[in-house]
Amino acid sequence: MGLTEKINRTDHLSYFEGQIPVEYVYTYGLGLEKFFRAIKDKGQFLASRCKACGVTYLPARSFCERCLGGIEDTVEVPGTGSVYSWTVVHLNMDETPKEEPAILALIDMDGTDCRFMHYLTGVKAEDVKAGLKVKPVLKAKKDRVGHIEDILGFQPV
Amino acid sequence: MAYQRVAIVGAGITKFVRRAQETGKELAAQASKMALESCGMTMDDIESVSLGTAPDAFDGVHMKGEYLSDGSGGWRKPYMRQFVGGGTGVFAPIHGWYHVASGMFDTCLVVCSEKMSSCHPHPQGAFKTIFDHTTEQPLNPTLIWIFALEMNRFMQTYGITKEEIALVSVKNKKNAMDHPAAQLPMEITVEDVMNSETLAWPVNRLDISPASDGAAAIVLASEHVAKRITDKPVWIDGVGWNLDTAYWATRDLYYPRYVEKAARMAYDMAGIKEPKREIEIAEPYDPFDYKELHHMEGLLLADRGEAVQMLLDGKTQRDGDRPMCPSGGALGVGNPISATGLMKIIEIFLQLRGEAGKRQVPGNPRCGLAQAWGDLMQVGTVVVMRR
Numbered sequence: 001m002g003l004t005e006k007i008n009r010t011d012h013l014s015y016f017e018g019q020i021p022v023e024y025v026y027t028y029g030l031g032l033e034k035f036f037r038a039i040k041d042k043g044q045f046l047a048s049r050c051k052a053c054g055v056t057y058l059p060a061r062s063f064c065e066r067c068l069g070g071i072e073d074t075v076e077v078p079g080t081g082s083v084y085s086w087t088v089v090h091l092n093m094d095e096t097p098k099e100e101p102a103i104l105a106l107i108d109m110d111g112t113d114c115r116f117m118h119y120l121t122g123v124k125a126e127d128v129k130a131g132l133k134v135k136p137v138l139k140a141k142k143d144r145v146g147h148i149e150d151i152l153g154f155q156p157v
Numbered sequence: 158m159a160y161q162r163v164a165i166v167g168a169g170i171t172k173f174v175r176r177a178q179e180t181g182k183e184l185a186a187q188a189s190k191m192a193l194e195s196c197g198m199t200m201d202d203i204e205s206v207s208l209g210t211a212p213d214a215f216d217g218v219h220m221k222g223e224y225l226s227d228g229s230g231g232w233r234k235p236y237m238r239q240f241v242g243g244g245t246g247v248f249a250p251i252h253g254w255y256h257v258a259s260g261m262f263d264t265c266l267v268v269c270s271e272k273m274s275s276c277h278p279h280p281q282g283a284f285k286t287i288f289d290h291t292t293e294q295p296l297n298p299t300l301i302w303i304f305a306l307e308m309n310r311f312m313q314t315y316g317i318t319k320e321e322i323a324l325v326s327v328k329n330k331k332n333a334m335d336h337p338a339a340q341l342p343m344e345i346t347v348e349d350v351m352n353s354e355t356l357a358w359p360v361n362r363l364d365i366s367p368a369s370d371g372a373a374a375i376v377l378a379s380e381h382v383a384k385r386i387t388d389k390p391v392w393i394d395g396v397g398w399n400l401d402t403a404y405w406a407t408r409d410l411y412y413p414r415y416v417e418k419a420a421r422m423a424y425d426m427a428g429i430k431e432p433k434r435e436i437e438i439a440e441p442y443d444p445f446d447y448k449e450l451h452h453m454e455g456l457l458l459a460d461r462g463e464a465v466q467m468l469l470d471g472k473t474q475r476d477g478d479r480p481m482c483p484s485g486g487a488l489g490v491g492n493p494i495s496a497t498g499l500m501k502i503i504e505i506f507l508q509l510r511g512e513a514g515k516r517q518v519p520g521n522p523r524c525g526l527a528q529a530w531g532d533l534m535q536v537g538t539v540v541v542m543r544r
């Protein structure tokens with residue numbers, strides 16, 4: 001959880017440093033590959049619908065977690081949504097202060113049963129409220145690489 | 158269901174600290190030895206061992222079960238490690254319960270050990286890797302941020318204020334002043350919580366538990382063995398656990414449905430029909446102050462949105478009608494992830510035996526529970542105990 005005291009002095013203890021020397025190369029997998037290709041090439045949001053369970057997943061998935069049925073088809077959804085909850089974050093992971101506090105939100109994505117976690121842009125913290133309608137802000141097409149950060153954030157409609 | 162009745166017969170716990178000089182295995186050995194000595198047993202009497210410990214990344218050893226096995230009494234024993242994130246500390250005794258309840262063994266040593274301080278610059282770096290690597294990690298979320306999202310939703314849904322929630326922190330840190338293992342015992346006010354640094358609104362520094370090093374252990378025994386060891390066995394009468402959707406952001410954050418399902422499983426097993434009346438004392442998991450209230454509702458110990466009123470009415474104080482976290486909880490005793498859950502089990506064990514010393518609640522409670530919560534905020538683990 002969080003620190004209530006920061007240990008900057010370790011010189012009264014015997015210690016040494018270590019690390020795990022590995023890097024990772026991740027595949028998107030069958031479902032997310034479709035989602036990120038559509039973001040990159042068309043700026044579209046692709047979802048997957050399990051007809052048996054009536055659940056629409058965003059981003060697109062290749063299977064349904066409830067029935068484990070495969071999902072081949074994707075459906076385009078608008079990428080808009082409404083704020084479900086939000087926080088104003090002041091610290092980085094190493095507890096150094098952020099230059100500017102950032103607003104992280106959970107967004108109920110229209111036409112789906114899922115929420116996105118992403119940053120809010122173009123809005124002051126005091127103006128955010130539950131239900132605020134937002135739309136995605138994408139990088140320019142030439143800068144998109146097929147990554148979650150192709151979405152810069154969400155801003156009020 | 159046919160199974161052996163299982164009792165807790167002994168318990169041990171190390172001091173919880175920000176940075177222990179002891180290694181994780183030394184902490185495990187200290188807690189294990191204490192647990193054995195508390196009931197006059199030796200490793201020769203132990204037929205099986207269950208270890209609970211949280212992410213391998215804390216230690217940078219990707220076989221943490223094996224790494225901690227010597228300190229946990231695993232040498233030449235049927236030994237298993239399990240891990241469900243923050244829920245581990247209450248899952249480990251459930252796992253041990255199975256070993257004995259099944260009839261396979263008559264005794265089991267359950268050990269939970271955590272050393273978070275090795276992880277630099279901060280264990281939050283290890284927590285980052287619990288998120289989905291494609292859709293979430295690139296946004297650099299920390300656990301504090303996602304708890305902030307949940308706390309805000311809980312506040313919004315029921316119109317609860319930060320000041321009200323801060324009372325949980327005030328209560329638990331004060332309770333911890335009577336706990337010999339406590340890392341953050343302190344007498345603070347709501348104003349202190351409100352004035353502490355904002356980490357991720359609405360979460361302030363004093364709303365949350367610390368990172369800790371520490372270990373805890375208990376000894377489980379079947380009925381016929383337990384009765385030879387002690388005249389004060391505490392029975393594990395119900396166990397339950399449950400996991401919600403892997404898409405954590407999609408859950409109803411204001412209500413822990415998976416905790417309810419875990420609790421109902423445990424209540425059914427223990428024959429509990431009215432948890433609000435029958436569960437006299439509880440240790441809900443409280444890594445953040447709002448979580449105690451959130452979990453009381455999931456555990457059906459309060460109606461939805463009503464836990465805060467029990468808090469305001471003083472009912473959850475140690476001398477109240479329904480004491481919550483009389484130990485001081487994760488907020489006060491500290492939060493060495495897996496060891497925290499087992500610390501809660503031990504608190505109920507001691508309270509039901511009338512051996513909690515200055516922390517003893519009045520009224521000679523007969524039935525209590527401990528609960529933990531973890532994975533990506535979607536696993537609930539519950540143990541119901543009776544004397």
Ligand SMILES: [Zn+2]
Pocket residue numbers: 050051052053054064065066067068069
């Ligand atoms: Zn389905």
